[in-house]
Amino acid sequence: MDGLSCMQNNLETDGDSRVSIITVSPQEVIPCYYCASSQIGLVRFLNATVGYHSFFISVGGQLAVSGLETGGLSDYGRVSAGLQMVSISDETGYVYLEKQICVPMDGAVTIAFINTDFGLDLVEIRDIFCNGGIHTGCFRVCNLSITNRRINVSLNSGLTFRAVGYRELTRFEYLLTGYYMVSVYSSHVYSMNIILNSNLYIRGNTSYTLYGFNGSSAQDDLRVLIVEDRRS
Secondary structure (H helix, E strand, O other), rough: OOOOOEEEEEEOOOOOOEEEEEEEHHHHHOOOOOOOOOEEEEEEEEEOOOOOOEEEEEEEEEEEEEEEEEOOOOOOOOOHHHHHHEEEEEEOOOEEEEEEEOOOOOEEEEEEEEEEEEEEEEEEEEEEEOOOOOOEEEEEEOOOOOOOOOOEEEEEEEEEEEEEEEEEEEEOOOOOOOOEEEEEEEEOOOOOOOEEEEEEOOOOOOOEEEEEOOOOOOOOEEEEEEEEEOOO
């Protein structure tokens, strides 16, 4: 599993309280959520919802993550590759959602829980690690905001990601190492208003995923989580 890593709970908050940056660094011991065979992949969970209590997540009938709050990202866990049943409940045991996911063999996936027009759902996001070299990083955007169905994201005032749709994951763009001002804009029919800014240092051979999701039900109350996945 070349380049797969596990979070070490390094959470930074930018000057804008709605922007958080999580660094995911290599870790020697990765816990097993559900390993019934030698063919395994890595799974982590992101709570990108608003309006729910914290989540208790089971994989294959076994509790994997307890008390994942809004904006929280779990560690990676090892899971048997193939189709697996994921169950999301609250602390009382009330089940919000049960759904199958596909775990890639020798790969990694982020399962994001999101708000939809019909309640809770999940999105599978394949985690691909950067091969840009020591002078180049990789950056992509994932829009999980139900009230901001189109967002634009610029780096150093250059519009890099245009009209990223709800539940859409962009491809990676390669960026030279260095400091960048990351700006997120709403993308309505008659306006393109800036929602927030954040400073970010792009490291070589490192993958960055910007997740946008709701802070509340208000139109432009957007929260941003930037996940930095470093290779081992």
